[in-house]
Amino acid sequence: MPIDRRPLREQIREELLGRLDRGDFAAGTDINEVALAAELGVSRTPLREALITLAGEGVLESTQGRGFRFAPVSRKEFRELCEIVAGLEALALDRSDPAYLREIAPELLRLARDFPDRIAEQHVIERHDDEWHDLLVSGCRNERLIDLITSVKAGLRRYAHLLAGDDTPLEREAAEHCQVAELLMAGDRAAAGQALRDNWVNGMERMMSRIPAS
Amino acid sequence: MPIDRRPLREQIREELLGRLDRGDFAAGTDINEVALAAELGVSRTPLREALITLAGEGVLESTQGRGFRFAPVSRKEFRELCEIVAGLEALALDRSDPAYLREIAPELLRLARDFPDRIAEQHVIERHDDEWHDLLVSGCRNERLIDLITSVKAGLRRYAHLLAGDDTPLEREAAEHCQVAELLMAGDRAAAGQALRDNWVNGMERMMSRIPAS
DNA sequence: ACTATGAATTCTGAATACAAAACACAGGAG
DNA sequence: CTCCTGTGTTTTGTATTCAGAATTCATAGT
Known part of the structure; x- marks a missing residue:
């Protein structure tokens, strides 16, 4: 090795x-x-x-x-980071090869349907979610954009443990992922991008209450 | 002091x-x-x-x-950085207070019309261009986004000296800035965002030939 | 009793010292 | 002649040391 x-x-x-x-x-x-x-x-x-x-x-x-x-956590910053990542991932989707996206769409759908149930441990869920998003943007030719997304997501890690144990939104999350995958399979990249942004915004709203008010 | x-x-x-x-x-x-x-x-x-x-x-x-x-310069990277900044500035515009945008629109228009002529030195032009873009995104409440834009633009600085002396596109640049300002004055933020993205893409295309092929 | 002052302590910011990896080049084997 | 190898040099990566700023705590003065 x-x-x-x-x-x-x-x-x-x-x-x-x-x-x-x-x-x-x-x-x-x-x-x-x-x-x-x-x-x-x-x-x-x-x-x-x-x-x-x-x-x-x-x-x-x-x-x-x-x-x-x-850096202290705050709802304001969490919202800011989610907005940025949402915009960047949508941009990555926009700069991806449509053919490749259609190719991976079935796998994305499968992953979304295999979303771990609420029994699963927090880090398993996170891992699975990361995997889905990574695959989603894997077709983006803009390497700098990929690096940037990774970097901004590092900032979101400070919020990970705050969000643990909240299993209610899991189905919502999975359903939204499915929708993105289905739109990609249909070849509608613009709609998929919008659905992806909505997914981030919705996820953000769902999590917001778990962040202590600054 | x-x-x-x-x-x-x-x-x-x-x-x-x-x-x-x-x-x-x-x-x-x-x-x-x-x-x-x-x-x-x-x-x-x-x-x-x-x-x-x-x-x-x-x-x-x-x-x-x-x-x-x-890091070696390349057309690919230049394109990537421009795409990213275009997306981020458009996002910043989208997350700005519309009232504030209408407020600064006249100043943006004035700056765009005052664009230095081709006699001016390169760093004067760059300074002026930076000033315009800074003002444009100054209404964005998303502080992290502002920082991120600054950071990504630092990467673009490696290309600044390559672009010196090319005064042909100055009128185009000024005209495009004017258009963005006018759209903002009309209150059409979405169209302004699109015009801004186009400005970046067009500017990128104009400059591309000055970057040595990798 | 409370505030202000100052010394002692703790910690960061920067400089220097040391260790190890990469590079360059010469010499020898094939 | 070419390629490999080993040695010496250069440069980076890490550790340690030094200097100065911030904090704390005690004490003196009001």
Whole structure:
């Protein structure tokens, strides 16, 4: 097997994002660099590099002399991020090859119908949802756009653990995904894009109440 | 006056972007950290932090063990970036307060008509163009979106010096800006958004020939 | 009792030092 | 002559150290 030869800062970044998913960090709290570096078993240098990357993605904030802190969550920001991702994914759909979209539409439909039931664990559901969205935009030739979507979605990870346990909207989510897939199968990319945007907006509204008011 | 108390990495980032505008760096070339740090009069640590930030914005690329290099320019990437910014600015317009847009429309129109003539220096033209676009999206309440647009536009700076001296499309650019302003004054935000997207696409097509084929 | 001041402490920001990987080039085997 | 290999050099990646800013806490003055 090829051993892991990526820079430490990337591994650290992913580790921190993983912990974020699990809700290990309280939003709004300051980060103690020496403590966190010791905990991760690395020095402050690559840790700070990872923190700077995350700050660039909006996951963290930094203030001169006071270091980094996890950006506090807010309904306003959640709404902003969802709006952006919705716009970007719709754009990606628009810049995709229509033939390819028709090709993957059946798989998208299958995934949407296989949506895990409410018994499933939260991270399984998230994984499944991510998989669907990743496949959806996989036909986009605009590589920078794909990277950008990934980056913006990193900011949404801070909200993941807040949304855990709310299984009511699962059917809605699955149904909306089905609709997008069916529109793609019919070849109506514009309508699919609109349905996708609606899916994001609806999902956002469904989740909004679970975010503490700032 | 308040003295400059921003972190070095930010000042370095701006200095590098400024040099990029002036075409001081050849695209695709490797960066020697010690040499550049010495030239800037700083140590490698904040320099690397700035480089990592710029890599996150797509201005630089990094490879394990080989450091950073200015990402090579290509028509493909230029097209991708323009598509993204077009989509994001149109989204920003869509998320703006219509009343505010009508309010600033006259100023937008005035700016568009005051477009500097072809005698003006390149950076004056760019400054003017930036000012117009900044004002256009200034009514957007989505702060994250504004930041994102700024970040993606940083990637476009690598192309600025390539586009210098091409004064033919100036009237086209000005005319298209006028049209957007007039549509906004009429209160037709959707049409203005479409005109804005067209402006980006047209501008991109006009510039495309000046970018060396990869 | 409360505020202001200042020293001690903690932490970040930046510089330097060290380790390891990539590169360049010379020399030898085929 | 070509290709491989090994050694020396350069450059990056990471760790450590140093300096200075922010915070805390105690104390003195009102």
